[in-house]
Amino acid sequence: MSEENLLDAIIAQAKLSKKQTTKQRKIVETAVKLFAEKGYANTSTSEIAKFAQVAEGTIFRHYGTKDNLLLSVILPFIKDAMPTMAESVFSGIMTQNTACFEDFLRALIKNRLLFIKENKEIFQVVVKELLYNDELRKELQPYFFENIMQRISKVITMFKERGELIDVSSDTLLNMIFNVVGSYFVSRFVLQLAYSDMDEEAEVENLVRFIMDGIRKPSQGM
Structure with a gap:
């Protein structure tokens, strides 16, 4: 996007x-x-x-x-524009000297954080409706899965094959990452829970470190 x-x-x-x-x-x-x-x-x-x-x-x-x-x-726009916007995001992130999965994860979180900040009220409405509207979730799920989740899963698989990530299924790793990052965005922008006094950059680094500590493959010497 x-x-x-x-x-x-x-x-x-x-x-x-x-x-x-x-x-x-x-x-x-x-x-x-x-x-x-x-x-x-x-x-x-x-x-x-x-x-x-x-x-x-x-x-x-x-x-x-x-x-x-x-x-x-919003919904017709998401359906029509999601493929093009997703391609723009992922091609941009994967050309930013993405040497490791941690680089990819950090760039993705920063990219979506900026996007949600610029479109906070839309994000709040959509998330609220998704929480309570089963029909809407079913309607948007295929678009989200095909354009977002599958792309991230392919990136995870690529870095798994390079030996960077723990040996569990890509879908499992994807769910772990999505649950942590999604919860962060919802708690910050929808629930608007109070955070610590640390700046945004530090928040992102803590989030990346927390995720990577759980999915990074241990060094052979450890």
């Missing part, structure tokens, strides 16, 4: 959509612009209705809630 703001990319895609009525396109474009300018939490459906020149009831009739309105534009 690129490091640009997702809302800008979503606006561009929404303008090209032929699946919505003129009124729906106006609502979507207005909503996303307001989200980008004021923040998702600070934008009300009444403001969206005012600037889109529609009744607030029209928004509720088409989308039900503000979360559903945002998801209605």
Whole structure:
């Protein structure tokens, strides 16, 4: 995924959509612009209705809630753009002098940390919906598995074959890494739990060290 703001990319895609009525396109474009300018939490459906020149009831009739309105534009965007964005991320990381798996892991965490910081409110809405919406999880799972998980699994397998990682299945290592990193992002950006006074760079290094201590293959001399 690129490091640009997702809302800008979503606006561009929404303008090209032929699946919505003129009124729906106006609502979507207005909503996303307001989200980008004021923040998702600070934008009300009444403001969206005012600037889109529609009744607030029209928004509720088409989308039900503000979360559903945002998801209605995020989900098509994720499905259409995920392959290209994933390719951009992984090709960028794997060309940054990635000499070992630790380098890859550190670059991946930093890349996604920056991305989530720039798109925090979208991340919060999507994660919240994924936690409670079984249908949404099933809908997005194939896209996520094919474009993200499989790519990371291939990288893990490559470094396993080089003798860097412990001799367990790549899927097991992937689940271990995903659980730790995913929990870190959710606790920081969704639950917004208080962290220590250490800076972001130190947080990332601690996270990388914690993971690598569990999956790094011990030296033969140890």
